[in-house]
Amino acid sequence: MTTKLSGYYQQAYASHSKHFNQCFYCGCEATERDYCPPLHMMQSIIDLGEDAEFISIPACYECFALLHNERVLTIDGRFTKVKKKIANKYAKALRVFHMWHENELDDMSDEFVHSIKAGMKLGEEAAQRLDFQGYSYATEDARVTIREKRTEFDVQGIVFYDFKEALNYCINELSVDKSDFYKLVVEDYNGDFNRALSQYRHRHEKVTAATDANTLIKSFAKQHKQNSDFVTRTVTHFINKDPSLTTEGALEKLYTNYIKK
Incomplete structure (x- = not known):
């Protein structure tokens, strides 16, 4: 049949x-x-x-x-x-191939090196x-x-014809965390480096802003002898009511309304 x-x-x-x-x-x-x-x-x-x-x-x-x-x-x-x-x-073998380099294996155990090299070999074959x-x-x-066309990876106007080279450029020249960025560019943005970079920076800026806000709150609480949880809740309340407020603005309002008096 x-x-x-x-x-x-x-x-x-x-x-x-x-x-x-x-x-x-x-x-x-x-x-x-x-x-x-x-x-x-x-x-x-x-x-x-x-x-x-x-x-x-x-x-x-x-x-x-x-x-x-x-x-x-x-x-x-x-x-x-x-x-x-x-x-x-x-996917796992490709990740090993793209993330690891031979010169990183010198101080590793023989068993670990064998495992990584096997993954790199399988990942390289899959990439080809x-x-x-x-x-x-x-x-x-x-x-x-x-x-026949070569796959291109644009990174802020610089064109690479090899994914691993583009990834290494981002890691070495743009100082991204390789593990976090690899997940973004592969899993979330299907090889679009520019969109992945934009999202990575957005996330990084949010983390940095949150860290800076936390530092300001702790410093304020210590300076004015206030409970830091109370300061955090009050600042959050002010910002929720008025999203245009910065952490500094909310702290200033807290000081004026509750402490200065």
Whole structure:
């Protein structure tokens, strides 16, 4: 039955010999053919009159398995879907690869170094698969040209072609905390460094402001021999009633209304 169904699909093959037997999605060795849409969904898609490309394309076993149950009806859509799945599956290894450097392992235990190096190797392989841009292919009816493009990461107008280099620039030159910032740029902003930097600074400024306010309150309480909890509650009350008030303004109001008298 599967053989009969596969006859409805156009076979896609790499246009250039350097891509023969290479997975279209990640560049690894192709051992399977990914059917777009999956063979076991074909009949229902036809019955529902859904638009689909009905193309089979070379894929490695892992990409084939990751896409097997995905109701994604175009090659481009399946390309995007499998990249997300690879990124999620190897998220921990990618984090290790991007966050660690060989020169940081010198003083670590052998067991720890072995574990980190294994993670770095797996993460590097995953990063290479994510960077792979596909290749031009031909079917019986058409030739699809894939223009190879390098992934760009803009950091305040400076363009990097490698995620790790962009991350290191932010850590070393912009003094971000690598753990907090990595979570922002990867999990929250999908590689958009500028949006991640904006949010990081916003959070940092809020923390700094809260720390400064706490310092002012403690200093005020000590100077005027007041209970610091009372000062904190009163300042919070004043600011809630009038959001335009600064901590300094609220303390001044507290002094005028309750202490100076």
